[in-house]
Amino acid sequence: MIRSLVIAALIATPALAVAQDNTPPKRIRNILLQAGETCPRSTADEIVVCSPADAEQFRIPKQFREAPKTDVQSTAWAVRVDRVMEDNQRVLPNSCSPIGTNGQSGCAQRAAEAWSAEKRAVANGQSVDPN
Structure with missing residues (x-):
């Protein structure tokens, strides 16, 4: 019984590998979301990556942003x-x-x-x- 399960698992493993599609998506979208926006749904041909926009978009500290x-x-x-x-x-x-x-x-x-x-x-x- 165990022998037949092992044989079935070995036979099914290549079949699972063939069933997977390794082609990359056609499109990847990176979206910065502003306040109140929602991330759009992705389709089979694209990947959608959403991230919230920073409230502070400057990398310079406030104390140095002002005029001298x-x-x-x-x-x-x-x-x-x-x-x-x-x-x-x-x-x-x-x-x-x-x-x-x-x-x-x-x-x-x-x-x-x-x-x-x-x-x-x-x-x-x-x-x-x-x-």
């Missing part, structure tokens, strides 16, 4: 000092300005700084604006 602050409290001290120096140099000697005493004396210095910046840009492979 430009008020005085959030400005670095080095930037503040540079701004003060630039403002003061507009009317002081070595400023290359017709306003103030000895303002024209800084024109040669400004030309040398522009030449140096241009040479650094060329060395770094950056384009140089001729103006």
